[in-house]
Amino acid sequence: MNISDVSKRTGLPPKTIRYYEDIGLIRPARDTNGYRVFQHADTHKLAFLGRARTLGFSIEDCRTLMALYEDQERNSGDVKRLAQEHLARIDEKIEQLQSMQATLRHLVRECAGDNRPDCPILRDLAQD
Amino acid sequence: MNISDVSKRTGLPPKTIRYYEDIGLIRPARDTNGYRVFQHADTHKLAFLGRARTLGFSIEDCRTLMALYEDQERNSGDVKRLAQEHLARIDEKIEQLQSMQATLRHLVRECAGDNRPDCPILRDLAQD
DNA sequence: TCTTGACCTTCCAGTGACTGGAGCCCCTAT
DNA sequence: ATAGGGGCTCCAGTCACTGGAAGGTCAAGA
Structure with a gap:
């Protein structure tokens, strides 16, 4: 092929x-x-x-997973640990993004979005 | 300073x-x-x-936001649109991550995580 | 005055996981 | 013979920094 x-x-x-x-x-x-x-x-x-x-x-995780997949003597514990660590990173990322999401949603809702210059989004970014 | x-x-x-x-x-x-x-x-x-x-x-969004911030004649609509587009990308990313999260959680729960080679995580990755 | 150490500067290279493009070769069909 | 649609390699670019080398500057203490 x-x-x-x-x-x-x-x-x-x-x-x-x-x-x-x-x-x-x-x-x-x-x-x-x-x-x-x-x-x-x-x-x-x-x-x-x-x-x-x-x-x-x-990619490095993939390399490790491939090696484990090809190793008949592997411990499933090693696979599980890798997956759990990865899952933890995902959980963390989701939390970060949800925090951004909440703030942005709020700001977007507050903003009139018209042709006037006044803007709560910029006010928030510029706050001291 | x-x-x-x-x-x-x-x-x-x-x-x-x-x-x-x-x-x-x-x-x-x-x-x-x-x-x-x-x-x-x-x-x-x-x-x-x-x-x-x-x-x-x-960074490019930041550049635009700065320019809008400094432009007294801006339309808040431009700011809002930028924020909404960004928010949409975040929503999408969260969905992607949540889908990964669900699959991984399931797989991790299924895996014994002991010293035996049998592993549902690898089986799932290797499925045809 | 000299030295030490904490600053500051620039410039170059590396990160992750591709992706685009140039310039070239190969294979098949007409 | 040629046209096109593959394949090949190699280089550069993406994004938003970050690390490190090599060197200049400054303030405090001996």
Whole structure:
């Protein structure tokens, strides 16, 4: 399989697939013409990586998850810890964003949004 | 005032303040020795920028907000639109993160997290 | 006066995870 | 023979800083 086929199957752009090879997440074989040749195992790995990225795991986390996935002797505890740490970061981010959301909602509601210069949003940003 | 004083007052690191000058958000005066000299107006601007950044506005949004703030002829509608667009992006991000959160919470709950290799998290990532 | 240490300066490189583009090669169909 | 749609590599840019090197400046103490 060529890169564009894999791209269609996994939903990952060709650029991203090449990038993943670049940083050592996959090692597809090469044809005599230099083209990458993807076996099923490569596609499977890429799909795995795509799903992990969708869940927000960092590339380094993905690397670790792949290694654990391929390690038959792994402890599920290691996987769980990684996921929990990631979850905690997500929880934190959501809280931050919700705090911004609350403030912004309030300010937007207060602002007339007309052609006059008076603006509670700017007043809030400029407060001492 | 020197940069470290302004840093203490605004909570912005000196590096960030220099960066903001670099990209033209502020134009502090210079002493004969080359040191930046911050007037009250500069500090005020930096505080404004710091608060806008805290609300998650991009640097380019901050630039626009500053311009609107300094424009006595502005329409509050322009400010409101900017804030609403930003708010919409935040809403979207929160939704994305909440979806990840839900999936991860579920997976983490399912995973024994012991010294055995069996792991629902990896099974989920590896599913076809 | 000299020295020490805390400032300040500029400039360069790195972060994460791609993405766009240039310039080139290859393959297939007409 | 050529046209087009692939593929390849390499370089630069994104965003908003941040770290570090190399060097100039200032105030206080010996």
